[in-house]
Every structure is written in C-alpha cells, then in structure tokens.
Amino acid sequence: MITSGRILERLKHDTAAHHAAAEQQLDLDNRLRNSAAYAALLGRLYGFYQPLETALGRVDGYEELGIHFEERSKALNLAKDLAALGQAIGSFPLCPAPRVPSLGDALGRMYVLEGATLGGRIVSRMVEARLGYTAERGGAFFTNYGDRVGAMWTAFRSALVQFATTPETEQQLVAAATDTFERFNSWLASTREVL
Template sequence: MTGGRVLQLLKEGTAPQHEAVERRFDLNNRLRDTHTYTALLGRLYGFYQPLEAALGRVTGYEDLGLHLHERRKVAWLVSDLTALGCVPDSFPTCAHVPEIDSLGPAFGSMYVVEGASLGGRHISKLVAQRLGLTPDRGCSFFASYRDRIGPMWDAFRAALVRFAGTPSAEQQVVTAAVQTFESLDRWLARDEGVS
C-alpha cells in the first residue's frame, strides 16, 4: 500500500469509533442552552489541552509541510469559555489521551481533530441559530479556520500522505486515530451533566 491509501484506511478503520463519538456528541442535547453548550466546550478543553501538549512534544511536522502552531485549537476554546464567563482551567483535564511519541501517532490523533474542524462548520451554524453566538463571541472553536477550512484540511491530508508511505506508517496512523476517537468517546461519556 502507498501513502495515498492511508485516507481510505483511516475512513474505514475508524468508522465505528467515529460514529460512536458523533452519537455521544448529541447536538440536540448539548446545544439546548448556553449552559449545556458551555459544558461541552469545557469538556472539549479538558481533552484538547493535554492532546495538543502531547502533539507539541513531537518534531518533524515542518519537514512534511505541516505547521503545528497554525493548528492549535485550545486558544479558541479558552476564548469561547472566557466569553461565556468561565475560567478554562476550572474544568477537569483528561488524563488518558493516547500516547503520542512520534509522527505516526501524531498524525493519527490529528486526523481526528482536523476532521472535527470540518464538522465544526455545521455546528457553528447551529450555535448561531440556537444560541446567538458568533465566531467573534463564544463560537470561535467550532468556526476554527473559518474560510480557510478547506485549504487547511487539504494541506493536512497532503502531509499525511507524504508521511504514510509504508504499511507500517499507515498502521501507526490508523491505530492512533482509533485510540483518539475511543479516548474522546470515553471522555465525553463522563460528562454526566449533559448526557
């Protein structure tokens, strides 16, 4: 298999876990009011903060044309939570994010969070309709890259394909993506206030 196959392998290999996270997200419940939406943001902050820290300890992204600093999302969560009157560090932090010690696991975890940015476009519209929040006040995380979402996703996919040129690299990426979805699902399941 060549690196170009990794995207199909990821789609197929993570389908059950991806669907589980989508069910767990339960947008009708989590966007019913500002309180439930804020709880969701706090939960996501608790997951993304340690995940981004782990991603930041890996080197070599730039050699593949990827700039990690452009893809950090915690600052958007901090901005949104602050706009909603919360102290981000008051939320619990996930202690069981996947181990990320090299580019293979890093790309697998990034596949999950970068893919989530695509879905964020739909969620940001719902947040605006239901809660009246905007990317400039309370909804910057889901709006993420705004009009750059397509190019950012394309650049990530290109870097991933450059990296995953062997079956071993592909397997590392898929395994980490599955683990990241599973970790996120478990973390969201602990949010009893919204379930």
C-alpha cells in the same frame, strides 16, 4: 494536490464506527439546548483538546511535511469561547494525555482533530442559530480556520499521504486515530449525565 494514497481511504474506513460513536456522544440537540449546556460542552472539549495538543506539540517533524503545528491549535479557541461565556478554564477537568512517541502517532491523533474541524462548520451554524454565539463571541472553536478550513484539510491530507509510505507507517496512523476516537468517546461518555 493529493496524488494517491490508500491511507486516506483506510483511515476513513477503519475509524468509521468510532466517528459515528463520537457524533452520538456529542448529542448536539441536548448540548446546544441552552448556554449552560453549551458552556459545559466547551469545557469538556477543552479538557480533551488542551492536554492532547500539549502532548502533540512536543513532537518534531511537522515542518518537514508542511504542517505548521501552532496554527492548528483548537484549545486556544476553546479557551477564548469559555472566557466569552464567563467560564474559568481552570474549573474544568483535564483528560489524561496519551503518550505520543512518534510523528506517526501524532499525525494519526491529529487526523481526528483536523477531521472534526470540517464538521465544526455545520455545528457553528447551529450554535449561532440556537444560541446566538458567533466566531467573534463564544463560537470560535467551531469556526476554526474560517474560510481556510478546506485548504487546511487538503494540506493535512497531503501530509498524511506523504508520510504513509509503508505498511508500518499506515498502521501507526490508523492505530493512533482509533485510540484517539476511543479516548474522546470515553471522555464525553464519562460525564454525559453531568452535561
């Protein structure tokens, strides 16, 4: 159970504008208009997630906070979805990965990825209704964790509270989360007209 921890409120507050910008950049009405646009979106997301997850995977210390990093990978489901849609992952550009020098930096970046999984539940329903893709075929990314999404989010939030014990560790988390949102928004915006 999460005890206290102003870090959760601070992360939500300090990244709110970036989160809103990300939702605007996703432009789901446009990107779910047909299978080709959806595949292009998945390819763009893979290009962001794969290098970032590779960088995050090089950091030590997750286990001490109860986080099993491998089970939180989203790039694997993106690759699975792209394969189901007949797309080769090698045909999509990769975003330059940020430097991830510490566990605090990694957790701040993961905050963005883990939070996006919550919204994925809503998107998965849209994907199935509009395009017919399900978790079993073409929609695995947006259904990450399945019925465990709430428990996974709660466990991650608990890890953030456990980690953020000083003003310095709080600032690490917020700075990394903010930077990740900015990188994500720039990455989507840079090819908006192509998608």
